[in-house]
Structure formats: C-alpha cells, structure tokens
Amino acid sequence: MPVTSPDIRVHDAHLRNLRHVSVDMPHGKLVAVTGVSGSGKSSLAFGTIHGEAQRRYLESVAPFARRLIAGAVDPRVGRIDGLPPTVALEQSRGGGGARSTVGTFSTVSNSVRLLFSRAGTYPEELRGRVGRLDSDHFSPNTAAGMCPTCQGTGTVHAPTEESMVPDPSLSIDEGAVAAWPGAWLGKNFHDILVTLGYRTDVPWSTLPREERDWILFTTDRPVVTVHPVRGAEQIQRTYEGTWRSVSTYLRETLASTSSESTRRRVLSFMEESVCPSCAGRRLTPDALSVTWRGMSIDELNGRPLAEVAELMGVAGGTAEAAEPSETSEAERLLLEQVVPTVKAAVELGVGHLSLDRPASTLSAGELQRLRLASQLHSGLFGVVYVLDEPSAGLHPSERVAVRDLMDRFLAAGNSVVLVEHDMSLVAGADWVVDVGPGAGENGGEILWSGPVDGLSGQDTPTGRALAAPPPVLKGGAVAVRPAASSLPVRTTERTLDVDTHLGLGQFTAVTGVSGSGKSTLVSTALPEILAEEGVRTVRITQQPIGRTTRSCLATYTGLFDAVRKLFAGTPEARRRGWSVSRFSYNVAAGRCPTCNGEGAIEVELVFLPGSYTTCPDCHGARYNDETLEVTWHGLTVAGVLDLTVTDALEVFAGEPSVLAALQALDAVGLSYLRLGQGAPELSGGEAQRIKLATELQRSRRARRGSRRGAETVYLLDEPTTGLHPSDVGLLVTELNRLVDAGDAVVVVEHDVRVVAQADRVIDLGPGAGADGGRVIADGTPAAVAESGTATGTALVTAVARGRESTETTT
Known part of the structure; x- marks a missing residue:
C-alpha cells in the first residue's frame, strides 16, 4: 500500500524569485x-502550492473542458x-461589477432567488397565467427579472434643459x-444649427422657448447641406448633415456605447430619479408579487443579515414541522444551503449588512469576512x-473571529x-515558514521552517518583529505635534454623524471596527470638505497600478518619460531624427515586432492553460x-529598464528629473525593484508603496501653500495593508517626514x-453600519487607550503583549 506523507x-x-x-x-x-x-511568500503559498494543486486538478479534467478554466499558473516546482x-x-480590492451586492458577492442571492421561485407564495x-417563475425572474440583473424601464437599476436618467445647458448666460x-460631444461631432451639430438659421452668437437664455425646446428635445431629424467654415489651410468641403436633438444624442449614445468613460460623461448631463415603473424596486411586477413568509424578495434583501438569519432559522423550523410537500421540501433544502453562510457572516461581525448593499460601498474588512x-x-x-492575509481590513478586536474560523x-x-x-x-500558529531575507532578488530563501517559538528573536525581519518591544503611545511619555490650524469637519455622509475638526500639520489616525465609517469619512467626506476650504489634497487609494506588463514601475511613476527624453537628446538620436516616442515599447517604430514590446510571447497550448x-x-x-543601437552613458533603453532602483540612483545621480522618483521609491523600501518590473509581478504591498512614492514626488514638485497653513493633506486608506512590520516602519518614517515638513497626514488604520x-x-463606532459613524473617542x-473603546482596548493589549514578548525573549 502507498504510504501517505x-x-x-x-x-x-523556483517560481518568480x-x-x-x-x-x-x-x-x-x-x-x-x-x-x-x-x-516570495505568495509565490510559495499561492503560486507553488495552490498552483500545483490546480495543475493536478486540470489533469483530471477532460482536455476539451480545460480551456474553459482560467487562472492556472505554471507552479515551477520539482x-x-x-x-x-x-x-x-x-x-x-474590488467587490465585483457595478451591480454586485452583498448577496451576489457571497453567492447567497442564488439560493434566495431559488427560495422565492420554489417555495414562494x-x-x-x-399562478394561473405563468405558473411558477424561474429564479432568473427574481434577479434585477437578468432580462427576465429586471424592470424594463430602468433595466434593473431602480433609477432612470433623463436629460433636462438645466442638465444639458448648465450656464444659460x-x-x-x-x-x-x-452636453454636446467634442471634436468633429460637436462641430457638426453646431454647423447644422447655423445652416438651419438658428442664432448661435447670443446668450442661450435670450433664445425663444420654442427654439430652445427644438434644439434640446425635438424628434425631427432634418438633413441639410452644411458648408462648414474651416481654416485657410483646411479642406473646404460641403456634406449632408443629419440633425439630432441634444437629448436624442444623449439617449442614443447611452444605449449604444461600450465605453465606460463615455457612459459616465453622458450620465453627467442627465438627471437621476427613482424609476416610475418599479418605484426603485428594480424588478418586474410579477416578481414583486411573489412573497415568502409575507415578504417580497426586495424586502428580504433589504433586511440586515442578522435579521435574515433569525427569520430563516424560524422559517426552517416551521418548514420541518409542516406536512411534507414539494414546496416544504424545496424550502428545507434551500435553507440548509443559505442559513449556514448567513449565520457565519453574522458570527464574523457583518450582520449589519443587507443582501442588497452594493459591494462597492463595503470596506476591505467587510469584503474579506464575506x-x-x-x-x-x-x-x-x-x-x-x-x-x-485574512486579518487585512479588520480591527484587532475582530481578528479573534478569524482565528476561530481557522480553528473550525x-x-x-x-x-x-x-x-x-x-x-x-x-504568534498563534503551529508552524512558521519565514521567507526572505529581503524582497525581490534579495529574497526567495527559506530562513526558518518550524515551530513559531523558535523563530522569535531570530535575526530575521519576522523574528525581530515577533520579539519587538511594546509600542510607545504618543501623548504619554512622547509629546504630540500641535496643530498648525484647525478645520471644522461636519458630515452626515452615509452612516456618518460626525461633528469634529481636523488638525492641520498633524498625523491623524481614524480608527474603529470595520464598517464603522472610517473609509467614508476619509475617502469621501474629507476630500469634499477640504476642496471647499481650498486645501490641497492628495488621496492614495488601494486601487492596483495596472494589470498588464505594459504598466511597469518606470511608466507608472513617470520617470520613464524623463529617461526617454535623455535618450532622444543624445547626438545619435538627433542625427537619426528620432523623438522620445521612438524609445517607447508601445510604439511600433521602436518596439520588437515579434512580441510587440511585451518582452514575452504567449505559448498557446490549445486545451491547456497558456504560458x-x-x-x-x-x-x-x-x-x-x-x-538599441542608441545608448546613453553606455546603457541602452532596455538596459535602463533592467536596473534596480538602487543601481539607478547611482546612474541618474546627476539627473534631477529622474532622481526625484527614484529617491521616493527608495524612501518607502522599494530599492530592490527593477525599473521595468511589470505590474502583474508586484505584490499588494509593493503596488501600494509605488502609489505612495509616486504621489509623494508629484506633491513635492507641485507643492504650494494654502490659506489654512498646511501645504498638503494626504489621505490614505489602510496604507499598511500587505506590509510586513519592518516595511511599516519605513512607511511611517516617510509619513512623519511629511508632517514634520508642515503637511498633514490622515490615515484609516487598524495597525496599533x-x-x-x-x-x-x-x-469611530461603537459598531458598524447604522450602529457606527459617530466619534466615540x-x-x-x-x-x-483609557477610553474603554475597542480601539483603546487594542492599544492597551498591544502594550501588554509587547512587554510579554520582550520578557519571554529575554
């Protein structure tokens, strides 16, 4: 018999590094x-271990079906x-598409729709007209279920004179x-009006009402011969132009465009209102007439998960006690599927969420727990x-639930x-595999594999972090920086009810359990308040820097623009008549024609995942x-992309336009990265710090004073996500330098x-959702730390735990 290891x-x-x-x-x-x-942590855990498990699974799948399975990676392991x-x-970082909700993201909605289809009243x-509705009829995202007037959004958009002509003077x-488009089409509409005899040189408000209504709302489509007025060097050519009113142009463009940016622009010239057909309920009348336990599906979806769990628990007991039938059996089976997930969500602290809550409004911690x-x-x-990182986005008090989950x-x-x-x-793990010692080419080695006690105190970044001394709380033995000035902060955005102030010239941390309103305050409310006060603001979000190899460290930070100018300025490039575009790998003239500037080619394996x-x-x-025949200081443009940040600092020491970006990257601990490193190769922590470094150098270059006394206010949403404690130290040092220079920093943070x-x-707190949004300390x-709030308790615990760790190591 084979022996199981x-x-x-x-x-x-040997995947990646x-x-x-x-x-x-x-x-x-x-x-x-x-x-x-x-x-190399993720390369080992996800790329190698999970990647090899995926590969083995694919070998068991019929070859013709393998091409339907995406996402497999060559694990590169013996x-x-x-x-x-x-x-x-x-x-x-994302919660799905624009229509994604808590229900769709957690897959609970599938079972809920089946519940209404099979067990609804x-x-x-x-019943006599259509019999039983399929589950698709209970989804606002399908043709069968969505309200035909609003296409399942619950709102309608209509152009008005005020939205299309915001300044009638x-x-x-x-x-x-x-609302007219730019370029030729907008000029076409203008020229047709002139040809039709309309005045275009007088204020809009002075035009007769019937003329304004015709321009904006007519359904007529007259065809006229247009004699456009062009410049002296342009071709003067007449053409047949067809008129469309402004509202017709907007509606037709909205219905036909596949461009998200065009869609956003068109919607900005239309007013939003509740759908008159479904009253914002998103579904057809047939779907809304079906009930389960006296509720329509949109009513159930609007209840907090804590209530849903209770309702379904009670309903499940009733179904079991009732006389067996096809309906009761369907209800029992479906509830067995959905109740455990709903209860688990409540146990993990997201019982305040409703199934119809848009996923885009959720915090990182809420998404993680779902x-x-x-x-x-x-x-x-x-x-x-x-x-x-299941702890990402979670308050220290909520991480107990994560540990309980892993124990289960x-x-x-x-x-x-x-x-x-x-x-x-x-520290609570049974076994630790420590990878390092550094990052990128300086990492990829196994420094420790064994019980966690043996790692604490070892001379590795993780060993030192495990044995780190307790944090020192500012405001006690360490004095705080006084605010240069104060800015009132009053908002009732979403669940917030905040009336406080922001100290400019200070380092401010916004804390609270996940879902308490931290991100809403810092990422939504504060930018608007600061803009109204004329304070320069820089937001650093958690969005990725790119998804293809064409986006790399050099291009994202902007330093590659300066590098290409240096190459275009060489005598050889000038002799050949080459501009900066020649040195872009996105331009046909300069790039390799075989790989189109990507540096790699895809190997098609038909039934297997591509490589x-x-x-x-x-x-x-x-x-x-x-x-590559043109060089600058002995380097080709490809050679520059192959430099690490450390090497590039020496090479470009005399080039301020390149040096600023390199110094910012070095300051946040990214000196090991290569300038041409593609976005897909970057870890979450690296991508976050690249964004920070880019904003720092841009802000320094554009710095200018404001009347409030702080040059710039930096708003960061959980900047330590994905960072090792040693990397966090580098980040905080850089943020403190900004504050010491007179700027203000506001961070949403869970790291005590x-x-x-x-x-x-x-x-903020004391809870999440409707139970949060208030300043509690x-x-x-x-x-x-003396307030007794969850954050205060976490600070006290961190100090105590740090002392215990130091004493144990000693």
Whole structure:
C-alpha cells in the first residue's frame, strides 16, 4: 500500500524569485508563511502550492473542458509530496461589477432567488397565467427579472434643459450646450444649427422657448447641406448633415456605447430619479408579487443579515414541522444551503449588512469576512485552505473571529496555510515558514521552517518583529505635534454623524471596527470638505497600478518619460531624427515586432492553460535591434529598464528629473525593484508603496501653500495593508517626514503600532453600519487607550503583549 506523507513536502520551488527552495509543512496544522513584502511568500503559498494543486486538478479534467478554466499558473516546482486539494482565498480590492451586492458577492442571492421561485407564495392570477417563475425572474440583473424601464437599476436618467445647458448666460458659440460631444461631432451639430438659421452668437437664455425646446428635445431629424467654415489651410468641403436633438444624442449614445468613460460623461448631463415603473424596486411586477413568509424578495434583501438569519432559522423550523410537500421540501433544502453562510457572516461581525448593499460601498474588512463566511460551512474535509492575509481590513478586536474560523477549518480535518503580516496571528500558529531575507532578488530563501517559538528573536525581519518591544503611545511619555490650524469637519455622509475638526500639520489616525465609517469619512467626506476650504489634497487609494506588463514601475511613476527624453537628446538620436516616442515599447517604430514590446510571447497550448516565454528575438528587451543601437552613458533603453532602483540612483545621480522618483521609491523600501518590473509581478504591498512614492514626488514638485497653513493633506486608506512590520516602519518614517515638513497626514488604520505613533486618534463606532459613524473617542493615543473603546482596548493589549514578548525573549 502507498504510504501517505505526514507532511506537505515541497521540492525545488523556483517560481518568480524563489531560489530552488525545498520545505516541509505539517498536515492538519495552522502554518503561517511570513516575510517582508515581495520576499516570495505568495509565490510559495499561492503560486507553488495552490498552483500545483490546480495543475493536478486540470489533469483530471477532460482536455476539451480545460480551456474553459482560467487562472492556472505554471507552479515551477520539482515536485510536491503529500499535497491534498487546495482552496485559495486571495485578497481582492474590488467587490465585483457595478451591480454586485452583498448577496451576489457571497453567492447567497442564488439560493434566495431559488427560495422565492420554489417555495414562494404566488398570487392566484400569476399562478394561473405563468405558473411558477424561474429564479432568473427574481434577479434585477437578468432580462427576465429586471424592470424594463430602468433595466434593473431602480433609477432612470433623463436629460433636462438645466442638465444639458448648465450656464444659460453663454451663447452656443461659447459652449452653452455642454452636453454636446467634442471634436468633429460637436462641430457638426453646431454647423447644422447655423445652416438651419438658428442664432448661435447670443446668450442661450435670450433664445425663444420654442427654439430652445427644438434644439434640446425635438424628434425631427432634418438633413441639410452644411458648408462648414474651416481654416485657410483646411479642406473646404460641403456634406449632408443629419440633425439630432441634444437629448436624442444623449439617449442614443447611452444605449449604444461600450465605453465606460463615455457612459459616465453622458450620465453627467442627465438627471437621476427613482424609476416610475418599479418605484426603485428594480424588478418586474410579477416578481414583486411573489412573497415568502409575507415578504417580497426586495424586502428580504433589504433586511440586515442578522435579521435574515433569525427569520430563516424560524422559517426552517416551521418548514420541518409542516406536512411534507414539494414546496416544504424545496424550502428545507434551500435553507440548509443559505442559513449556514448567513449565520457565519453574522458570527464574523457583518450582520449589519443587507443582501442588497452594493459591494462597492463595503470596506476591505467587510469584503474579506464575506469571503470567509462563504467557505466556513462548505463541509470540505482533508483540503488545504490557503488564506491571503485574512486579518487585512479588520480591527484587532475582530481578528479573534478569524482565528476561530481557522480553528473550525482545522477541527473539520483540514489544513491552513496562512500568508500573514499580523504578528498576533503568526504568534498563534503551529508552524512558521519565514521567507526572505529581503524582497525581490534579495529574497526567495527559506530562513526558518518550524515551530513559531523558535523563530522569535531570530535575526530575521519576522523574528525581530515577533520579539519587538511594546509600542510607545504618543501623548504619554512622547509629546504630540500641535496643530498648525484647525478645520471644522461636519458630515452626515452615509452612516456618518460626525461633528469634529481636523488638525492641520498633524498625523491623524481614524480608527474603529470595520464598517464603522472610517473609509467614508476619509475617502469621501474629507476630500469634499477640504476642496471647499481650498486645501490641497492628495488621496492614495488601494486601487492596483495596472494589470498588464505594459504598466511597469518606470511608466507608472513617470520617470520613464524623463529617461526617454535623455535618450532622444543624445547626438545619435538627433542625427537619426528620432523623438522620445521612438524609445517607447508601445510604439511600433521602436518596439520588437515579434512580441510587440511585451518582452514575452504567449505559448498557446490549445486545451491547456497558456504560458509565457521570453521573446526569442529581443530576449526580453522589448525593443528592436535598431533602437538599441542608441545608448546613453553606455546603457541602452532596455538596459535602463533592467536596473534596480538602487543601481539607478547611482546612474541618474546627476539627473534631477529622474532622481526625484527614484529617491521616493527608495524612501518607502522599494530599492530592490527593477525599473521595468511589470505590474502583474508586484505584490499588494509593493503596488501600494509605488502609489505612495509616486504621489509623494508629484506633491513635492507641485507643492504650494494654502490659506489654512498646511501645504498638503494626504489621505490614505489602510496604507499598511500587505506590509510586513519592518516595511511599516519605513512607511511611517516617510509619513512623519511629511508632517514634520508642515503637511498633514490622515490615515484609516487598524495597525496599533501605527495608531500609537499618531498625534491624534479619531475613533469611530461603537459598531458598524447604522450602529457606527459617530466619534466615540478623540485625542492622543494615550488618551484613547483609557477610553474603554475597542480601539483603546487594542492599544492597551498591544502594550501588554509587547512587554510579554520582550520578557519571554529575554
């Protein structure tokens, strides 16, 4: 009989920056994979372990079906022994499309729609006319279910004179009809009006009412011969032009465009109102007439998950007690599917959310817990759950629920591989695999694999973090920076009810449990308030910097524009008549024709997932041979992209236009990255810091004073997400430099070590959703630690835990 390995044994892993490493991990245990951002943690856990499990699964799938399965990665590993099936829960900053909701994101909506379809109470008239509705009829995202008037959005958009002509004091020549498109089409509409004899040189408000209504709303489409007025050097040519009113142009463009930017522009010239057909309920009258336990589906979807769990629990008991029937059996089976996920979501602290809540309005912590809830009662046995920072976006008080969740996975006979930066979760692991010592080319080695106690105090970034001394709370032994001036902050945005002030020239941390309104305050309300006060604001969000290899470190930061100018300014480039565009790998003249400037080509495997290999002609350089004949200081443009930030600092020491971006990258700990490193190769922590470095250098270049006394206010939403404690230290040092220079920094933050260093803490709560949004503590970190709030308790706990760790190490 074959002997099953008691461990997961990885042999010769060499994906990305992994250095042909081998490592063992025990089955049935919580294994934490640690290391600085970019060290190779995710490459080991997700790319190698989960990637190999995917590859093996694909081998069991019929070849013709493999092409339907996307996302597989070549794990680049010699072999893995003892590997069970894996389930991966990776980080995601988005909550799906524009119509994605809590219900669709958690997949609960599928079962709820089936519940109404199979177990709902139908009006006699509907039952006699159509019988039973399919589940699609209960979705506003399908043709069968959506209200035909508003296409399932609940709102309608209609152009009005005020929306199309926002400034009636202007003439048409001066741009009164703001809704007209630019370029030729807008000029065409203008010229047709002139040909038809309308005055375009007088204020819009002076035109007769019937003329204004005809221009804006007529359904007539006269065809006229237009004699356009062109410049002296332009071709003078008449043409047949067809008139469309402004409202007709807007409606037709909205219905036909596939461009999101065009759609947004068109909608900006239309007024939004509640759909008159469905009254904002998004569904057809037939779907809304079906009830379950006395509620229509939109009423149930509007209830908080905590209420839904209670209602479904009671309903489930009733169904079991009732006389067996097809309907009651369908209800029982469906409730068995949906109730566990809903209850798990409540247990994980997101019971305040409703199923119809747009996913785009959720915090990172809420999204993370919805993902976890969908897996909690999956009933799987003997699998490896590979989790990507499940603590991300969660308040320290909420991370207890995450640990309980992992314990449930383990108790059900599974294993957990956890990629994590939160040292409190790492300290509770059974086994730790520490990857490093650095990032990028300086990482990829296994520094430690064993019990967590053996790592604490070791001379590695994670070992030092585990044994770090307790944080020092500002406002106690360490003085805070006084505010240069104060700005009133009053808002009732979404669930907020805040009346406070912002100290300019200070480092402010906004805290509270996930869903308490932190992101709404910092990312939505504050930018509007600061703009009204004339204060320069820089927002640094969690959006990715790009999804293709054409977006790289050099292009995103803007330093490549300056580099290409240097190459275009060389004597050889001038002799050949080349401009800066010649040195772009996105332009046909300069790029390699084989790979079109990507440096790699896709290998089509028909029934297998595609793979990429280095371009055989340019060997990854991206450019054609002729372009690479021009050099600057002995380097080709491809050679520059191959430099690390550290190397580039020396090469461009005398070029201020390039040096500023390099210094900003170095300051936030990204000196190991190569300038041409593509966006898909970057970890979440690296992408976050690239955005920060880019904004820092841009802001310094554009810095100008404001009447409030702070040059710039930086707004950051959880900037430490994806960062190792050692990387967090670099980040906070840079943020403090900004404040010391007179700027203000406001961060949404859960990391208590960052909160401890703030000059001021604004703590929101006490709960989430409708139970949050209020300031429950406000003051220095030392003062908030005495407030008794969840954040205050977390600060006290961090100080106590840090002392225990130091004493144990000693």
